Amino acid sequence: MGVAMSLLRFLSFLLLGGVAVALATQPVSVQAQLATSVSVIFLLALLWKFSRGAEARQLFIALALFVVLRYVYWRITSTLPPLSDPVGLTCGSILLAAELYCVAMLLLTLVVNAEPLKREPAPQIEDEALPTIDVLVPSYDENASILATTLAAAKSMDYPADRLNIFLLDDGGTDQKCAHPDPAIAERARARRAALQELCAALGCYYLTRERNEHAKAGNLNAALEHVSGDIVVVLDADHAPFRSFLRETIGYFFEDDRLFLVQTPHVFLNPDPIEQNLRTFRRMPSENEMFYGVTQRGLDKWNAAFFCGSAALLRRAALDEAGGFSGVSVTEDCETALELHAQGWTSVYVDKPLVAGLQPDTFASFIGQRVRWCQGMLQIFLLRNPLLKRGLEPLQRLGYLSSMSFWFFPFPRLVFMLAPLAFILFDVKIFVSNIEEAIAYTATYVVVNAMLQNYLFGKVRWPWVSELYEYCQGVFLTKAIVSVFLRPRSPAFNVTTKGLPQTQDRLSELAWPFFAIYGLLALGAGVAVYRCVAEPGVRQLMFFVGLWNMFNLVTAGVALGAVAERRRRETHPRLPVERRGALALGEEHVRVAIEEVSAGGCRLRAATDADAKALAAAKEMEGRLYIDSIADAARRPSLSARIVGVAPDGRRHIAFTLSQPQDHLALADLMYGDATALERFQAARRKHKGIIAGTVQFLWWGVIEPLRAFAYLRPRASETALREPPAFADLSNLLGRRQPRLRPPAEAAAPRAAERAPSSKNENA
Template identity: 30%
Template sequence: MLLLSPLLAALAGAAVIIGLRLTILPVLDPSRWYWRAVLLGLATILSWRYVVWRFTETLVPLDWTADALVSWGFAALEGMTVLSSSIAFVILSRVKERTAEADQHARWWLPGEAPSVDIFIATYNESLEILERTIIGAKAVHFPKLRVFVLDDGRRDWLRQACERHSVGYIVRSDNAHAKAGNINHALSARALDPDRPDFVAILDADFVPHVDFIDRTVALFHNSRVGLVQTPQHFFNPDPIQHNLGITAGYPDEQRHFFDNVEPARDAWGIAICCGTSSVLRVRAIQQIGLLPTQSVTEDFLLTLKLAENGWQTVYLNEPLTEGLAPEGLKEYIVQRGRWCLGLMQIARNSYNPFGSNRLSLMHRISLIDSQLYWLTTFPFRLASLICPLLYWWLGITIVNASLVDIIRYYVPYYVMVLVALNWLSKGLFIPIVNDTAQLIAAWPICRAAALGLLTRGPHRFSVTAKGGDRTRVVVQWSLMRPFLILFGLTIGGLIVPLNSDFVFTTSSSADDGVAIVLFWTVYNVLVLVVAMAACIERPRYNRPQRQVLEPITLTIGNDRHRGWLVNLGPEGARISGPHGLSVGARGNLKIPAIGDVEAQVLAPTRDGYRLKFSPSVEQRAQIVKKLHTARALPGSDRGDIVRIIRELARALTH
């Protein structure tokens, strides 16, 4: 009873925060800056309260010993992560939504002539299946003066012929200098010589399909003559590798949702929204003034934002789902993409815009750069250190945190709970322990390597384009990615077992017992993270990956028999239906799809409640299916986390 009393008193802080979450936060509006500021301010105060306690009461005396180096090193890394999150909290304390502004200034050019707009589809090695979807979507965009161009950096004759078939422009160059930025610059220079040169240019990656109102909505924000670039969010019609491999697509949104739904609107409120490449629209005059797209970084989009800002142009953000694309389907591609983002940011900070250097950037843009640098330099090293430090305790007896269990509960738990409550309140539940840690851990080592490479070496640095498409119909175990996690898992389990047969970490003092309890909890948590990370390294098949869920009534006619049912999934190559039964595999007929008509179909395989069908659509029908799936105003995928569903789906994935 005497022991429980201090523990219960220590838990009071966390209990108050949880009570706040359950009773008061549900009735508050997350878009109001004052509520955001209060909540994030409390999180910041508790974060620094924890850091002060760590440095004043929990560290081994400073000396040239292993205990001191590890203890102080880990605490310093914790302090840097808190600094990073504090800057992020300041940015997140405000948010700006521009939907009303776009409504108010729609067709701002009237009664004059509409501006001329080009859509540039940048491509290097993507397949026709991917490109055709984007071309069809771009042609379906509604705007008075619009032209579509495919910028082919692969110099492919079949793509030239496809562009002729679809009646869109085709631009090619003789080399691949400066990759995507060079490709776009070449096209901008070529179009500047044409009589119908554009006033604005929309940039789309080869796998991003625009909605019909993409140009209408974005051009509306150019009513402000100082706006040089409008960025829109990136949404994805397929799950990313973490979602897919763990089977949590229904309960956990794609990993970029927090950035596009929360960080970018907050950055826009401070005037520091950033270009993210695809799904953006540029004012050609602004781009020409700064000498076209900069090429000094592998992330030319962030560098473009800074270059525009230095020359007095604004980058603004319209938080509406106006395009949808293909997320990286493989884990290696997912990691390569994030490594490139990190490398590019470090190149910018080292070679182009040092946040502490002599340039014409505003204070907020300097803070923006520091925030981005700290994110890459602290988040991922901290995730690795969190796995390694308990091992140093179990195997080498090195002390990392010298604290009692009561003090940990008094200082750490309120800080951790408050940060989770604040972030989940303003992000619709996107911060899920273990799952978020897994997403960070998967790419942690490559990102740490990229950060060091970009920050410590001038370059040039080679990078890989994110591969899309390919055969994804088999189970593939990414052993090269899983091996480090297997080793860490073995060492962690061994660390739990070995002390049971040894007394080198156990003493009769209560503080030592508390230390064991703290590291034991830490270790068990790491075991869970490592198990989920290893599961994520098993690439599950992606059958009919272009398909989307579409619930509509259908009629399947085979011979003289008519079978009524429901369309469950639809794609250009086929569909999944529920309801009909007794069909023979290989049977041919016609599937009547609403708004498209009869499409020739073959029964491919039975499912639990129906059948998978393979289509033989006409060219026109294929285009109609693509338009139906991708060009209407809609929100692909989920935009909020559901922890109950995540636990259920994750348990199913780990046990099957």
Template identity: 35%
Template sequence: MQSLCEAVGAVYHTRQHNDHAKAGNVNAALPSLNGDLIVILDADHVPTRDFLKNTAGFFLADPGCAMVQTPHSFINPDPVEKNLNIFHDSPAEAELFQRYIQAGLDSWDASFFVGSAAVIRRSLLQEIGGIQTETLTEDVETAMKLHSLGYRSVFLDRSQVLGLQPETVTSLISQRVRWAQGAIQILQMKNPLFAKGLSIAQRLTYITSFSYWLFPYARMINMLAPSMFLLFGVMIYNATIDQYLIYGAPYFLATWIYSDFVYGQVRWPLTSDVYEMVQTPLAAIMLFSTLLRPGKRPFNVTPKGEQLDHDFISSAAKVQSVFFGIILLSLVIGIWRWYVHPGERPQLVFTLLWELLNFIIITATMVVMLERRQHRENYRVPAPAGMKVDLELLNGSVLRLPALDLSMGGVGFSRNAWPAGAGQLASVIRAVHLVDEERSIRSDAIPVKSIDGIGDRFGVQFAYVDQQQLQIVVRFLYGHSNQVTALLAARRRRLGFLAAYAYFLVKTGAGLWYWGRFLYQRGRESYLLRNLRQRRRYDMGKAVRRSRRYL
């Protein structure tokens, strides 16, 4: 890293200890900086080339502007998206916060720093003593401090940074628990309701943003309340069917309609429920300890770029299986009570429907608990519009084909686009040129290392010779924010209420089939291994008996 910094003219700054993690690193470097603005990026975040062009102007227009925050966008699936196989055909989970909540906060001058993909005015950051370090969410704490002094923030709703999400369930939970603990620390140690300098709107928005992270307790009540009636007869909803149809059903229907109308393009039914349930059991325990002792806690960096070479069951599955068992048992007992106690049917109608919805949520959560293997080192993204690939053939001719996708490791194109009579792919391609027809850009030749194909797609793997060739691919992959915007827009679409539920049920069903195959294969491997061990013991015993006979 130090050699790379020297090569590109950057200053490599280090220190003897790692106190306060990233916040401490930034604060240690502050005295040696002299620029007006500071760009803060996580190690796994890559900005587009027009990042500063799109953000710096806000500071020129407003001397009181302390910070410009841009959305976080991701190139890889998180464990929920990967294990449920919903990454490519459903909206990104972060879109609701990045596109709607932050934009709403910005209208009240309350959008906050989220740790990366942001530009901060150096003089104002130094005025407050650097990045704040009293809580685990040092980014939000810093934004609240700047807001309390009357400085303003801007949220620019334009995705200009691509990063990595956690690859495993435990990594995801670790990341979200840290965010939740930091939010609770701020509520207890620096309560926005009583912080000096904040406007009423800022106090309310900060309180609602932080209090959201108490959701594990609401989620546990929501998941277990129907079981209290179905298993123990504890009345949780004392109403007749007519009363529910008059009062309850319209409320839920209005909620679904409103949610779909406001943010249906980026959040479908059941998505939030599954994400919350994945986190709830372990987060509830950690949050309780934070509520009791909100003081200093260690900052654990979220693992990124993990490679999973085999399927395995997450360690978080144990506690989720308890919830699954309780809800499944409740449904069975509820059906039994429907026939044995007909007088309870008005209450059973509501609780059984509620429990059925909980069963769908917990089943999808159990699907997520089976970690699917992930071999890919470089994640593919759909090729930008207008991008082509010039294939340089061994006979000297050049064949131009539309690119399907691109990664740091190679480029993909359609087998159907390969003309008949051009020869075998693997034997005639020598090098590739990346072409952007919209901007009239054609790269130098990049040698080909290997070619592979699956179905109708062929992939060419790059064999980089020097750093310049690597930079060429980076420019095509992260060249312009329009590419990132198009990548996210391709996943946004509105899906009707019933269609969204059907989509989730299909994905959950496919996940259960994957679970079944996994358990069958593991059971078969265990059976074969047990037989092999028994055979070895038998052969060893037979050999011992034979040797004794000779002796």
């Protein structure tokens, strides 16, 4: 029945598409085209202003598509250079192919996001009926304090303790690494293993490692499956800390569907990515991943095509066993695993509620490294497990996966759009044939309608022109990665994204030079365009139009210069606004406080009442303890060592924590990750709609000021940026409250398969 309904929907889309194409290919005059397009723009504005329901959404999309299809028909039939101009025809065909790719992606996006699904909350299950859960935290080289935070947060989740086991999967302490020919590498691996074993024991978690580092993250997870036996597997990246309610908000879905293999939740990040950091948009602009997690995954969920994203997810163990574990053909094992299980008839659920907080790459280079892996992995699946050819998938599942994979071809059209105007400006290569009237009637109205459509569908999760910026910044480097995948589909290797690097000075990214080169080329094109407009009246109209296109590219390239001009990071620990209560003990004074913001390094708080404010002001001690009103247990009051390090003019205190014991991380987990509504408020505060005009003005402003800042960074400096790898275990002696264990010689470095095997128990209710 489900297949029949899905096929019926697909055929309906095809039928409606055929009608739209028939209407869009009717020949009309330029004046009629302009009048029609302007009328559609006016209708879209009315719909936007006065109607936002489901029917209005479908009508908005249909009207916008009409203008898009009119433009595509005109471009194909009327704008290519003649055969007598082979250079122009070749360049024009490349540009047209890039545009057709974008239109195809637009159509796929509209199908996927035709009706994003908003799920009802999961049913709440009695404790005695809950399944056993194994939480797997794969790790390679992450800092110990990051691991301690994640493990403590996982250990603090609201779930029966006898049904929950937490495992650290340490790929940085394998037998292979402990016996490495380089003594320094081997010693670090043995130190890491011993320290993390002790950390896990102190937190009540299990430590797992394996003999060899094979098949990257998928291999690490599959090796762990041999030692765990829970009904449900939770996967958390090493820097992804779950909130207390994570399992209660998700586990109930498994009781509604026996064939459910996946419950995926969004990835929300507490620190800015490098572009957000360098443009100073964090906390006021939606994150770049919000469009995917806020809209696209909900759209995919409608068609049972929401896929595993590598972390913040629950998977049914029986489904993994049926599939032979986590797939490892590509370097994106998450999407590949989901594709295999969807093809076997399993179902998935996406819960659009932030329940896990993670970290993003700190530098532009690490950001690009992360995106290279994503790009290569998705294209590996496209080539080796193509969803159009995969048996068992429903039609709309195929389109959903195809959309997610085909997206990663964007570097080619993005760079074509950036450089195409220069062919005409610098070399007089006519890449399309048009006069100014046609350009306005077709191209200008198409650009306006496309911007309106994007802003209408994604305005709360993506500001105008931000997609163009991110695609350009990535496209400069992803083109080579794409070519390498097509030449050798099985060659890409899994690279671990570096996070938690301190940056103490302003600097240019080591990847900045191509952006300066392209900016200079576009600036040259802008100057030549102005000159030719003045000196060559015969091409003035067309040159003006192409010059505007080049000017927009110059603005985008200018904003990208700001993206690679890396600012010093003042925060060493990401902060989360919270609404918690507690008591600050300073000597004899015990003051009730409201905690407003917290990080792994400290918090900001204020006195709860006027009387408390007076007592706090009178306190002479600067060091004491912060007692937290626990969400988990009202009778329990976890505490942290606290030191006042600053007083704001309004009386708020800035507190520094000293995390000297593993139990301190459990207290921090209660304070920072105890209330998931804090993460919801954090996310909602960033989902601010930015209109097309306001967004364009903002983008133009960045295009003016960011190049100035980037060029200023070219000046010689007295010292270079201190970018160093933080020692993974330099803080463990403090963290564990004791000296580091003495290292064993290599002969004694046999890897423990598990600190302790988890209790074996099965619950068939899930």
